[in-house]
Amino acid sequence: EPEVTQTPSHQVTQMGQEVILRCVPISNHLYFYWYRQILGQKVEFLVSFYNNEISEKSEIFDDQFSVERPDGSNFTLKIRSTKLEDSAMYFCASSEAGLAGGSYTGELFFGEGSRLTVL
């Protein structure tokens, strides 16, 4: 069964360092997402990416964050200068299609997550 894969599974970094989290979405999917989950809290939307550009981003996704699809298979999240409060599980997700028009075709598939610990 196709799945979303994420690397690394766990990364520990010092405050102020740059971090890149990597994701390989399901191959025929067109929409890509990053969500995060602070320990014990709800899952929060960060950003969606479609047609090689950001389609929507949340207030959390400030100038310290960026996303990129450097080739045909990878989708990355970069945090330029990490803060303590960036410690969380980061989930990549992808969907084949969106929800527009009321058609239920856009099931979101999540990866297993990358745990980021900022010290």
Next chain:
Amino acid sequence: QQQVKQSPQSLIVQKGGIPIINCAYENTAFDYFPWYQQFPGKGPALLIAIRPDVSEKKEGRFTISFNKSAKQFSLHIMDSQPGDSATYFCAASEDQGAQKLVFGQGTRLTINP
């Protein structure tokens, strides 16, 4: 306005019982309401989803009940099994291209044998 409120935070049910998890929302533009199941160390996985043009949707042992006027929806698990023990999240999003899901706080469900 963008919040989805979920209750209870945790729930313990005996095997065979029917756990019920409730969610409420304010944003009337929400048009898609999925439930996700998350096991420890795994990402959320879609369980079942509903749109507000129907009041109930059933898939296997899982049922969503939807009350548009009250802006509430709930998940029922029939004949619950220990393997259903997980964290369940309700979510909502507007009917648009990308899925900017707003998640509830989650319910940690334990099914005792």
